[in-house]
Amino acid sequence: MTPAHLKISALRIFMKGRNLSKENNLQKKNSSSSKIFIAHLFLFFSLGSCATVSYQEADVALRVGDFSTAYSHIAAQEKKGYKKKDLLLYYLDAGMLAHYKQDYALSSRLLEAGERGFAAAQTKSISRELGSFMVNDNVKEYGGEDYENLYINIFNSFNYYHRGLADDAMVEIRRMENKLKSLTLKYSEEFANNKKKLAEQQSLNSQLTEDYSNSAYMQTSSFSNSALAQYMGMLYYRMQHKYDDMRISYQNLKLAFAAQKHLYNFPIPDSVRQENKLDSSKARLNCISFYGLAPVKEEEVLRLPLLPLNWIKISLPAMRPRPSEVATVKLLILPSSAEPVDFADSAQAVELEILEDMGAIAADTFKNRVSSIYVKSILRAIAKSISTIVLQQQSMEKSQQDSGTGLMLGVFSVFSQLYAEFSEQADIRGSHFFPSTAAVAGVSLDEGVYSFLLQYLDKNSNILYTHSFSNVKLEKGKLHLFESFYLR
Amino acid sequence: MALVFFASCAPLKVTRLDVENKKSEIDLSGEWNDTDVRIVCDSLVKDASGAPYISRYANEKGRLPVVVVGSFRNESDDHMDTTIISKNMETALLNSGRMDFVATAEQRPEVRAEIRQQQEWTTPETRKAIAQETGADFIMLGNVKVLTDSISRKSIRRYYVYAELIDLQSGKKIWMGNNNQIKKLITRPAVKP
Numbered sequence: 247m248t249p250a251h252l253k254i255s256a257l258r259i260f261m262k263g264r265n266l267s268k269e270n271n272l273q274k275k276n277s278s279s280s281k282i283f284i285a286h287l288f289l290f291f292s293l294g295s296c297a298t299v300s301y302q303e304a305d306v307a308l309r310v311g312d313f314s315t316a317y318s319h320i321a322a323q324e325k326k327g328y329k330k331k332d333l334l335l336y337y338l339d340a341g342m343l344a345h346y347k348q349d350y351a352l353s354s355r356l357l358e359a360g361e362r363g364f365a366a367a368q369t370k371s372i373s374r375e376l377g378s379f380m381v382n383d384n385v386k387e388y389g390g391e392d393y394e395n396l397y398i399n400i401f402n403s404f405n406y407y408h409r410g411l412a413d414d415a416m417v418e419i420r421r422m423e424n425k426l427k428s429l430t431l432k433y434s435e436e437f438a439n440n441k442k443k444l445a446e447q448q449s450l451n452s453q454l455t456e457d458y459s460n461s462a463y464m465q466t467s468s469f470s471n472s473a474l475a476q477y478m479g480m481l482y483y484r485m486q487h488k489y490d491d492m493r494i495s496y497q498n499l500k501l502a503f504a505a506q507k508h509l510y511n512f513p514i515p516d517s518v519r520q521e522n523k524l525d526s527s528k529a530r531l532n533c534i535s536f537y538g539l540a541p542v543k544e545e546e547v548l549r550l551p552l553l554p555l556n557w558i559k560i561s562l563p564a565m566r567p568r569p570s571e572v573a574t575v576k577l578l579i580l581p582s583s584a585e586p587v588d589f590a591d592s593a594q595a596v597e598l599e600i601l602e603d604m605g606a607i608a609a610d611t612f613k614n615r616v617s618s619i620y621v622k623s624i625l626r627a628i629a630k631s632i633s634t635i636v637l638q639q640q641s642m643e644k645s646q647q648d649s650g651t652g653l654m655l656g657v658f659s660v661f662s663q664l665y666a667e668f669s670e671q672a673d674i675r676g677s678h679f680f681p682s683t684a685a686v687a688g689v690s691l692d693e694g695v696y697s698f699l700l701q702y703l704d705k706n707s708n709i710l711y712t713h714s715f716s717n718v719k720l721e722k723g724k725l726h727l728f729e730s731f732y733l734r
Numbered sequence: 735m736a737l738v739f740f741a742s743c744a745p746l747k748v749t750r751l752d753v754e755n756k757k758s759e760i761d762l763s764g765e766w767n768d769t770d771v772r773i774v775c776d777s778l779v780k781d782a783s784g785a786p787y788i789s790r791y792a793n794e795k796g797r798l799p800v801v802v803v804g805s806f807r808n809e810s811d812d813h814m815d816t817t818i819i820s821k822n823m824e825t826a827l828l829n830s831g832r833m834d835f836v837a838t839a840e841q842r843p844e845v846r847a848e849i850r851q852q853q854e855w856t857t858p859e860t861r862k863a864i865a866q867e868t869g870a871d872f873i874m875l876g877n878v879k880v881l882t883d884s885i886s887r888k889s890i891r892r893y894y895v896y897a898e899l900i901d902l903q904s905g906k907k908i909w910m911g912n913n914n915q916i917k918k919l920i921t922r923p924a925v926k927p
Binding site for chain 1 (some may be wrong): 763807809810811812813816873882884885886887922923924925926
């Protein structure tokens with residue numbers, strides 16, 4: 247018995263499982279299979295093109311802290327590099343780089359366009375959705391990841407804060423909190439439906455040898471409270487002298503650590519604990535440092551057994567961390583009145599403490615989406631495999647009556663196999679410039695003018711980068727919050 | 735093909751709307767807009783105009799109460815210019831002849847700079863004296879809050895707008911107005927048309 251015969255008998259078993267084993271039904275399916283295959287090919291070529299954004303030059307500029315050049319490289323690709331369906335991706339990339347280059351008004355415009363893009367992505371294009379069920383998820387408009395949707399509010403909040411718009415800065419934090427509240431609800435129903443779909447497929451097809459519904463890909467995220475958002479809220483409330491609201495934000499921050507230990511597996515920073523009980527006669531300097539780069543997606547190919555001697559290929563996006571060179575960030579403070587001597591000898595030094603592992607949160611929240619992608623990929627790959635098997639069977643049957651038709655169907659079946667192999671591509675689109683770690687420091691000082699440095703050190707205590715701030719006037723009762731980046 | 739080409743070349747279209755006409759009340763995104771401002775201001779102005787304490791004050795003192803507009807905080811999750819609310823209220827109350835208003839904290843530096851200029855460049859008979867500003871009797875403060883609830887593509891937003899007049903001498907609140915008439919159900923379509 248040839249492999250083709252084995253596949254045909256396997257197909258019969260499969261069809262029986264789906265209550266479609268009657269020959270008449272099979273014949274009807276056979277007659278349309280070549281048309282379906284051609285429709286697949288059409289969709290593949292008309293919708294299936296991926297973004298062709300080049301990050302190389304922007305990455306080089308980013309590594310040396312030249313954010314303006316990095317932004318220019320990305321902005322230059324708005325029309326040509328980013329496809330229309332990936333416009334959200336452009337807003338996220340350009341919005342973050344505009345923030346790093348301190349063009350806060352531009353960054354706000356871009357990030358807010360991005361936020362509208364997230365909302366608009368809830369409304370689906372029928373043709374693209376259909377295409378994604380037949381080809382792959384790359385045909386869809388980029389709908390963004392949850393962590394991107396959450397963290398744009400943090401950076402837009404900074405955009406407003408730096409422009410002196412405190413109310414608007416707080417608006418962004420409230421928006422993020424609202425999104426967090428609906429995050430769990432958003433996926434709980436979808437996850438239950440996905441489990442149900444897989445269970446149905448399992449019961450219909452006794453030849454599905456694995457229990458896919460209990461796969462490692464069928465997980466949900468439990469992230470629902472961001473310590474970083476709560477910390478920002480604390481500082482803004484303190485600025486507005488709303489101490490009760492500040493206390494509530496601090497309680498929520500403690501809850502974020504206590505209830506999400508897998509994401510906050512480090513202690514609450516001491517400086518955060520102090521924020522609630524500051525000496526009112528002193529000025530307060532707050533620094534927040536963002537370093538590293540958030541994970542990017544890469545393709546993970548799985549081949550799952552479907553039938554005896556057959557398998558399906560699925561390609562899933564997986565989050566790949568981009569490890570940071572930074573081991574420690576130090577804050578060195580020197581009164582401006584002092585001689586400009588070596589900071590290391592005379593400055594007050596404080597080590598920044600990690601407040602949020604944004605990379606871990608990116609990976610965790612992505613679990614919600616992976617389960618949906620996993621289920622959809624399995625169903626799509628099964629459909630593609632059936633098309634190939636049906637064409638093979640038809641080719642075998644026709645070759646005995648009409649060798650020309652049989653040969654043509656045989657060629658179709660080979661192309662169908664190739665199509666199933668190559669069209670199954672993971673959607674690895676994702677923003678490129680979000681940081682992976684947020685670390686904070688807070689120091690109470692006498693009112694006055696100070697200069698300070700943020701030093702980024704590697705594990706051998708070598709200085710990787712120094713960000714300096716000069717002649718900063720610190721006054722009691724005011725918020726002095728400084729941001730620093732080292733995206734490596 | 736030609737239709738698509740010409741459609742993409744269609745000129746910019748601007749339609750002027752009659753703001754007095756109810757038909758011009760158009761909601762595009764569901765966010766805070768001009769219709770919301772109008773509803774809120776109409777209600778708060780009506781409320782403030784009829785406040786008994788303000789009439790009593792004018793009768794007792796023999797002059798109109800003097801008000802300074804303070805902060806009108808945005809405590810919602812919408813980006814909105816709350817000065818539109820406070821300015822609308824100030825305009826309506828000033829024009830009603832029931833209150834006098836003095837320059838706000840943001841306006842005062844500009845007013846004072848002008849007076850300082852006058853000391854040097856203006857004729858003595860038209861020159862205004864320094865430190866002769868009218869002190870306000872009351873400060874008007876306010877805020878906008880919102881409660882939201884959302885699931886999937888549906889969300890409900892209810893706005894709560896508060897305004898209050900506080901006696902600067904005693905710290906007593908002499909009037910409070912609120913409007914919670916703005917409630918919106920926003921439903922995003924599942925599929926694109």
